Amino acid sequence: MNKFEIFTNELLKWNKTHKLTNYNEDEIKKQIEDSLYPLEKIKDSKTAIDIGTGAGFPGLILAIAMPNTKWYLVEPLKKRYSFLNYIKTILNLKNVEVIRDRVEKANLPKVDLITSRAVMKTNDILKIIKPFLKKDSTILLYKGSNVLDELQDIDASIISRGNRNYLFIKGEKWAK
Numbered sequence: 001m002n003k004f005e006i007f008t009n010e011l012l013k014w015n016k017t018h019k020l021t022n023y024n025e026d027e028i029k030k031q032i033e034d035s036l037y038p039l040e041k042i043k044d045s046k047t048a049i050d051i052g053t054g055a056g057f058p059g060l061i062l063a064i065a066m067p068n069t070k071w072y073l074v075e076p077l078k079k080r081y082s083f084l085n086y087i088k089t090i091l092n093l094k095n096v097e098v099i100r101d102r103v104e105k106a107n108l109p110k111v112d113l114i115t116s117r118a119v120m121k122t123n124d125i126l127k128i129i130k131p132f133l134k135k136d137s138t139i140l141l142y143k144g145s146n147v148l149d150e151l152q153d154i155d156a157s158i159i160s161r162g163n164r165n166y167l168f169i170k171g172e173k174w175a176k
């Protein structure tokens with residue numbers, strides 16, 4: 001079994017007792033594909049933060065695929081935090097640190113890459129992450145079909161795939 005298969009089996013197991021997500025096996029596969037789709041564009045980042053990792057998407061999945069990148073996965077909810085730490089341990093993911101906090105309170109370094117899916121509106125994220133941005137950081141937000149409503153005054157490049165829009169924003173304008 002590869003690491004993604006082990007992750008899938010564990011999430012299905014935890015779902016039975018802890019209801020982390022409603023995803024069945026096929027849906028988990030789709031979330032993994034969604035998480036990994038922008039990989040080619042971000043794979044050279046040395047350090048990364050994922051905000052609101054939940055049951056692992058996209059941060060834990062990207063961390064498995066990017067073993068040379070140090071990932072900080074920020075998730076305040078206890079059950080989700082415990083699951084992420086459990087997967088880190090059983091898959092021996094030495095590049096992962098799981099932080100149980102809200103991102104605005106977390107003690108985090110400046111990083112090359114910040115990712116997030118289904119946590120906050122684009123503007124709110126951009127305000128909160130200022131302390132963790134360098135001028136050349138990349139922000140990658142996984143957005144739905146109405147992404148354009150959130151983009152007034154924000155320069156972004158977008159890769160679309162069905163209803164998914166992968167939004168890339170440069171740190172330059174938003175870094176402190």
Ligand SMILES: C[S@@+](CC[C@H](N)C(=O)[O-])C[C@H]1O[C@@H](n2cnc3c(N)ncnc32)[C@H](O)[C@@H]1O
Nearest residue numbers: 051052053054057074076077102103117118119
């Ligand atoms: C809708 S879930 C999305 C989870 C995952 N990113 C996904 O797409 O499946 C939102 C997650 O963000 C977390 N969250 C909400 N506010 C947050 C904050 N201020 N900082 C960090 N995480 C936050 C919640 O605990 C929750 O797990």
